[in-house]
Amino acid sequence: MIPTNLIKKQQLILLVLIALILITALIGMGLGAASLSYNRLFSVILGQGTFKENFILFSIRLPRLVVTVLAGMALAVSGAILQGMTRNDLADPGIIGINSGAGVAIAVFFLFSPIEVDSFVYLLPLVAFVGAFLTASFIYVFSYRRNTGFQPISLILTGIGFSMALSGVMVVLISSADRQKVDFISRWLSGNIWGTDWPFIMALIPWLIIFIPYTLFKARRLNLLSLDDTVSTGLGVPLGKERLTLLIAAIALAAAAVSVTGGIAFIGLMAPHIARALIGPRHQLLIPIAALAGGWLLMLADTIGRNLAEPDGIPAGIVTALIGAPYFLYLLMRKS
Template sequence: MISTAKVQKQVFVLVAMLLVIAVTIVVGMGTGSGSLPFDRLLSTLFGHGTAKEDLLLYSIRLPRMAVTLLSGMALALSGAILQGITRNDLADPGIVGINAGAGAAISAFFLYFPLDPKTFAYMLPLVAFGGGLATAVLIYLFSYSKATGLQPVKLVLVGVGFALALSGLMIVLISSTDLRKFDFIAKWLAGNIWGVDWPFVYALLPWLVILFPYTLYKSHTLNLLAMDESIAVGAGVSINRDRLLLLGAAVALAAAAVSVTGGIAFVGLMAPHIAKSIVGRRHQYFVPLAVLMGGWLLLFADTIGHNFIEPVGIPAGIMVALIGGPYFLFLLLKK
């Protein structure tokens, strides 16, 4: 049974996190290279702004923040799923190589296939999903043993190896291309938010709308998988089927996110850990908070890197890595 105190704590923390996100959005809307004073925000939001203010808010800042927020949410949800099905607190779509697989597929697609601007935003998540899924399956096969099952430590090591190899493949792919395409892939590798138009928001949103409720529905299964395989089997869980379905969901979420934000790691590592430390390790408790936490982390990193560091800014992926790298080392030493 879920205690009333536990539910009240969860609701309080979720509301507090929503307020923090709202404050960050307001700060992001009012800051940057273009002038949009805070006293003009409400007027512009309610349709009483000038043409310049409308362009700045609705065509530049809001879609960028929406993409960043949704991508952070997707990465955090992906990380929460991966940590549950692998029983490894260090699992993250960026660390274990899924992001690199998605990036390699995007690089090949962008460099060697004809691009239709009308469908480009909607094709990228599908291409990234194919590359990420193929990579995840290979990592899973290399980390699995019939005698001992899935080996969490081996999964991280194999994933890191795949991530390095696929990053090298991306560099090889772009080494002989023209400067425009080279610049795009280089920015992707750095985690530079580039999909900043409304079509990218529409391409990303369905993945979260479908897979977030699915993850909550599978919370009990994730709780059992995170404990021990024998316990899960005893409780009637079909381990291989559920693990593969949840792995597919994690890959889809990570692929959809990185297809528009670039190679961003550590969000899927940090957000679930912070949420677990606040509301406990049961997935029905911490997953909603982890999703909000991940969205805020990436939004905050992009707001700081894009608006407050002059003259050209720092990519969100680098800003997150500055925080996530030491955090990863802390968890590694702790484990």
């Protein structure tokens, strides 16, 4: 039974995060190379803008803002799952190789498919999921020990090794591609938000609708998986089955996100930590806060990055890395 005061605290935090998302979105709508006056912003939102204003807001800025929020939510929930099931605060889909697996699959699809990627928007999350799932399967197999079974720390170390290996594969793929395709893959690797149109949002939403509620449904099991294996087994938790299904959910969310945003790391690391610091370790309370925190963090990073330098700005992945890498080192030193 969750105390009433914690539920009220969670609701207050959720309201604050929603307010931060809306404020950041309003600021982001007015910022950019093409001017959109804040005095005219609400009129444009209400459908009273000129053709140019409507195009800037509804075809360029608003889809990008929505994509970053949805992708940030997916990455944050994926990170919360991985941290819970591995009992490791350093777990993140970008760090343990899931994002790299998705990236290699998308690169292969982009380089060797005879069709334009934009024509297969709805296939991209599926392509990314296949690559991420195959990568995670290899990581799971190589981290499994016959005598001791599945060890969370082995998963992390094996994932880091696979992530480095897949980075090498990506370099090989790039070296054999023509200039135009290399430019796209380079932008993807740096986390340059590229799926900035409404079809990409429609491709992303079904994955969130399925797997975020599923994760909330499994929140109590995730609480038990966060305990020692002996305790979890004693409480009747089928460890192998629960870890596998939750791992699939984490892979699906991360793959769907990076298929439209590129290689974004550290959102899945930071957002669950923020949520845990605000509300505690219960996943029923933690996951919704982590989701909104991740959505806000990625939107904020992209809004800052695209307005820092002309003409193309700084990729959101680089901005999140500038914040997340020092935080990762801090966590690493604190655990050692």
